[in-house]
Amino acid sequence: MKTPYEILGVKKTASQDEIKKAYRKLAREYHPDRNPGDAAAEERFKEIQGAYDTLGDEEKRKAYDAGGNGFAGFGPGGFSGFNPADVNLGDFGDLLGGIFGGRRAPTQPRARPERGADLEVPIKLSFEDALHGIETKVAVEVDATCRTCHGSGAEPGTSPTLCPVCNGRGVLAESQGLFAISQPCPRCRGNGTVIETPCHSCHGSGVERRTRRYTVKIPAGVKTGTRIRLKGKGAPGEAGGPPGDLYVVTEVEPSKRFHRRGQDLVVDVPVTYPEAALGATVEVPTPEGGRVSLKVPAGAHDGKLLRIRGQGAPKLKGGGKSDLLARVKVAVPSKLTKKEREALEELQKTPHADPREELFD
Ligand SMILES: [Zn+2]
Ligand SMILES: [Zn+2]
Numbered sequence: 001m002k003t004p005y006e007i008l009g010v011k012k013t014a015s016q017d018e019i020k021k022a023y024r025k026l027a028r029e030y031h032p033d034r035n036p037g038d039a040a041a042e043e044r045f046k047e048i049q050g051a052y053d054t055l056g057d058e059e060k061r062k063a064y065d066a067g068g069n070g071f072a073g074f075g076p077g078g079f080s081g082f083n084p085a086d087v088n089l090g091d092f093g094d095l096l097g098g099i100f101g102g103r104r105a106p107t108q109p110r111a112r113p114e115r116g117a118d119l120e121v122p123i124k125l126s127f128e129d130a131l132h133g134i135e136t137k138v139a140v141e142v143d144a145t146c147r148t149c150h151g152s153g154a155e156p157g158t159s160p161t162l163c164p165v166c167n168g169r170g171v172l173a174e175s176q177g178l179f180a181i182s183q184p185c186p187r188c189r190g191n192g193t194v195i196e197t198p199c200h201s202c203h204g205s206g207v208e209r210r211t212r213r214y215t216v217k218i219p220a221g222v223k224t225g226t227r228i229r230l231k232g233k234g235a236p237g238e239a240g241g242p243p244g245d246l247y248v249v250t251e252v253e254p255s256k257r258f259h260r261r262g263q264d265l266v267v268d269v270p271v272t273y274p275e276a277a278l279g280a281t282v283e284v285p286t287p288e289g290g291r292v293s294l295k296v297p298a299g300a301h302d303g304k305l306l307r308i309r310g311q312g313a314p315k316l317k318g319g320g321k322s323d324l325l326a327r328v329k330v331a332v333p334s335k336l337t338k339k340e341r342e343a344l345e346e347l348q349k350t351p352h353a354d355p356r357e358e359l360f361d
Contacts, residue, residue, distance in 0.1 A: 004051035023052040113241035127255035133220035149199035153206040163188035221314035263322040270331040
């Protein structure tokens with residue numbers, strides 16, 4: 001087994017500065033981002049990190065030189081013979097980070113498969129289309145791997161370089177007595193690498209927006225705010241995770257004639273004063289474009305709602321239709337014929353109850 005000095009290629013008498021230099025040179029050379037898919041380089045990189053973990057820290061180096069288990073670094077009964085490859089940082093990262101100063105290999109946190117985000121796309125519908133249902137297309141912008149840099153974020157021909165602030169560790173350790181608190185490196189945000197020349201297409205993000213178009217079936221009877229789910233059409237998952245869903249959210253243009261009242265539709269039906277007072281049978285339009293007759297009871301006051309069963313909007317879940325509510329509107333003529341005026345004046349003279357009586361009770 002190689003000593004950490006051998007791994008870094010420095011003499012036992014090397015200064016801290018020389019050790020640091022050797023480490024930085026090697027870490028750059030074997031960095032996983034420079035050697036994508038090269039398992040040997042990755043192992044070597046971990047080995048280098050492990051060696052620097054010991055020698056880069058004067059206390060640990062002293063302990064190692066003194067023949068202690070400084071290089072193993074994990075305390076009595078811990079790992080015998082340090083092999084960084086055995087250290088699964090996904091499992092021990094927090095523990096080690098908390099106790100031993102949080103040195104971890106950058107870019108190697110085990111990526112956990114994550115489900116993509118759900119997306120929403122609004123769609124405007126005419127009142128009629130909402131009533132009858134329609135098949136239509138929606139366009140949605142999703143994040144996709146940048147085609148110029150293939151997701152690295154670096155301009156083609158360049159590559160991300162080791163972060164100079166954290167030396168590629170991705171974390172900065174701050175000593176607090178016995179323990180060290182580790183924090184993500186602010187310069188590289190924990191990546192361990194920085195991009196000096198960002199990709200011109202994605203400005204370094206590694207992702208680009210792409211427009212996708214889907215056909216969506218809007219069922220009959222949707223209202224404003226109805227959400228129609230397109231399974232798996234949301235944002236792509238990460239690290240092999242499943243994609244999210246796409247929700248098409250409807251916005252229904254108001255109708256001049258009908259408006260929603262929960263499940264039901266309301267339509268205003270003007271009636272004359274005699275019709276309201278004496279009762280009448282009137283015709284009411286249906287949302288389908290037909291007409292139904294409605295009996296207005298005698299004495300119907302203005303604003304009275306009369307229910308016409310099964311003539312409203314199609315129900316979204318389960319068949320059938322909601323009800324149509326006819327709202328009585330007592331129409332007051334703005335112009336009167338001579339005959340009408342005489343008749344109304346006659347009516348006025350007829351003894352009748354004062355409608356304002358109870359206002360002054
Ligand atoms: Zn790019
Ligand atoms: Zn950094």
